[in-house]
Amino acid sequence: GAGVSQSPRYKVAKRGQDVALRCDPISGHVSLFWYQQALGQGPEFLTYFQNEAQLDKSGLPSDRFFAERPEGSVSTLKIQRTQQEDSAVYLCASSLGGPRLDEQFFGPGTRLTVL
Amino acid sequence: TQLLEQSPQFLSIQEGENLTVYCNSSSVFSSLQWYRQEPGEGPVLLVTVVTGGEVKKLKRLTFQFGDARKDSSLHITAAQPGDTGLYLCAGAGGSNYKLTFGKGTLLTVNP
Numbered sequence: 001g002a003g004v005s006q007s008p009r010y011k012v013a014k015r016g017q018d019v020a021l022r023c024d025p026i027s028g029h030v031s032l033f034w035y036q037q038a039l040g041q042g043p044e045f046l047t048y049f050q051n052e053a054q055l056d057k058s059g060l061p062s063d064r065f066f067a068e069r070p071e072g073s074v075s076t077l078k079i080q081r082t083q084q085e086d087s088a089v090y091l092c093a094s095s096l097g098g099p100r101l102d103e104q105f106f107g108p109g110t111r112l113t114v115l
Numbered sequence: 116t117q118l119l120e121q122s123p124q125f126l127s128i129q130e131g132e133n134l135t136v137y138c139n140s141s142s143v144f145s146s147l148q149w150y151r152q153e154p155g156e157g158p159v160l161l162v163t164v165v166t167g168g169e170v171k172k173l174k175r176l177t178f179q180f181g182d183a184r185k186d187s188s189l190h191i192t193a194a195q196p197g198d199t200g201l202y203l204c205a206g207a208g209g210s211n212y213k214l215t216f217g218k219g220t221l222l223t224v225n226p
């Protein structure tokens with residue numbers, strides 16, 4: 001596809017379950033970002049990859065959150081032992097260049113609901 | 116922590132009206148971006164402003180970056196129902212790639 005895709009689009013988890021959210025960036029895009037968007041809020045930065053290197057993970061809320069991009073393309077955001085406050089839309093974005101302000105192209109997001 | 120405050124939070128207007136939304140901060144940003152987000156979709160970039168005092172026009176949309184690079188505004192002329200959406204401003208600081216988003220202005224344009 002031409003854009004950023006994310007799967008699943010919707011995920012319902014019971015509190016305590018582990019979840020894995022997938023992001024397929026635009027082919028050839030070097031940079032990949034994960035954001036968390038709570039209801040009624042703007043997106044909040046979670047983490048940034050340049051190719052396979054995770055250069056910034058300062059926005060990850062706790063050590064239950066883990067992201068990887070092993071081959072520099074597809075990325076997975078994993079949340080262990082989910083809690084109700086993890087309920088949000090998780091957005092992935094990719095951009096062409098390195099650590100500079102390129103246009104970020106966002107996927108449609110995964111809406112996570114933790115019961 | 117850099118914060119961006121957007122106002123108003125909600126705006127409901129009739130087709131054909133003009134409107135302005137604001138994005139303010141106490142911090143200086145190296146650049147500022149405006150996005151529009153529709154339900155169930157990710158944000159889509161509208162414009163990037165870099166220079167203090169810069170004004171950019173995109174059809175009926177006019178974007179301004181404050182002289183001190185701490186604030187910005189988005190003005191829409193003759194709003195149309197297709198303009199309905201969540202308008203987000205996002206600032207980039209020293210790291211440049213790391214965006215700080217405001218909470219957004221939810222605009223509804225009624226036909």
